[in-house]
Amino acid sequence: MKLKGKKVLVTGACGFIGSHLVERLMREGCDVKAFVFYNSFNSWGWLDTFDKAKLRGIEVFCGDVRDPNGVKQAVKGTDAVFHLAALIGIPFSYHSPDSYVDTNIKGTLNILQAARASGASRVVITSTSEVYGTARYVPIDEAHPLQGQSPYSATKIAADKIAESFHLSFGLPVIIARPFNTYGPRQSARAVIPTVISQALSGEKQIKLGSTFPTRDLNYVEDVCDGFVELAKCDGAVGKAANICSGREITIGDLADSIMALTRRKKISKEGARVRPKKSEVERLLGDNTLITSLTGWKPRHTLEEGLAETVKWFGKKGNIARYKCGIYNI
Numbered sequence: 364m365k366l367k368g369k370k371v372l373v374t375g376a377c378g379f380i381g382s383h384l385v386e387r388l389m390r391e392g393c394d395v396k397a398f399v400f401y402n403s404f405n406s407w408g409w410l411d412t413f414d415k416a417k418l419r420g421i422e423v424f425c426g427d428v429r430d431p432n433g434v435k436q437a438v439k440g441t442d443a444v445f446h447l448a449a450l451i452g453i454p455f456s457y458h459s460p461d462s463y464v465d466t467n468i469k470g471t472l473n474i475l476q477a478a479r480a481s482g483a484s485r486v487v488i489t490s491t492s493e494v495y496g497t498a499r500y501v502p503i504d505e506a507h508p509l510q511g512q513s514p515y516s517a518t519k520i521a522a523d524k525i526a527e528s529f530h531l532s533f534g535l536p537v538i539i540a541r542p543f544n545t546y547g548p549r550q551s552a553r554a555v556i557p558t559v560i561s562q563a564l565s566g567e568k569q570i571k572l573g574s575t576f577p578t579r580d581l582n583y584v585e586d587v588c589d590g591f592v593e594l595a596k597c598d599g600a601v602g603k604a605a606n607i608c609s610g611r612e613i614t615i616g617d618l619a620d621s622i623m624a625l626t627r628r629k630k631i632s633k634e635g636a637r638v639r640p641k642k643s644e645v646e647r648l649l650g651d652n653t654l655i656t657s658l659t660g661w662k663p664r665h666t667l668e669e670g671l672a673e674t675v676k677w678f679g680k681k682g683n684i685a686r687y688k689c690g691i692y693n694i
Contacts, residue, residue, distance in 0.1 A: 367392035374398040375447035377408025387588040401425040428470030438477035443485040454694035460514035467518035475529045488526040490541035502651035539604035547584030548677035552693040563626035565689035573637030575616030580650045583670035586663040593659035608650025
């Protein structure tokens, strides 16, 4: 499927990956509709940081993916849907699982129903490497068993399976994009990299972390957005789930040390509140990107070192660090 000139909807467009994907699709030549979460502040999230010329090229739709009527209106007339809207914080899912069911499962169902009714040519559903749980073997390919080690990951597994069922039952042209840990400019402080960088650059005396032994497969946001676009264009990816990953792992401790070197900070301390329950902690994530590479030719363009340098640089720009509540544990 060619995306150039097509009308595309991005849900979660106000968020970290979503805002970058909006920019990527605009460069692809798409007519972009950005679905943002309705709120009383009329905030469009990270889209508010775009310059006016860029914003004029985007149709902004304010709504809630939990509302089937609004979703149906948003999807109508679009050729492709990129569904990124979700609740993603793992600690928050421990005490508010109902909201994750409503947003991640019902929200995805609403998107699928609307896309089926409108006859969309492509529906890209955003999954997560968390659906795999702790690696039973590495590298993790798409055949790896799924395990819900947190309410968050359980709802994402359910969303993936509902999407799969709409393809098998109704022929809906669904693709499940499964990015491993994504990082870069604009990421929420709920994630480890912005947590460390924001604390370091704000002058906190000690950098507070949870467990430092787990490993993660980290991917720069621009590379992840390239993966979304390439999968959407690939007819051979329809009906499949595909990892978007680097094939490289690093411990959280070594990652923190790398960021400390870039920010010229030294002291790291462990804070118990940031440690996940033992059986919920995903201890190892290392992905296999053979499928996406064979289907599309996609490969990451940024090394971890390059991506971290770009991310630290963004956080260091005037005004960016002020957007973060660095002195608290963000869940």
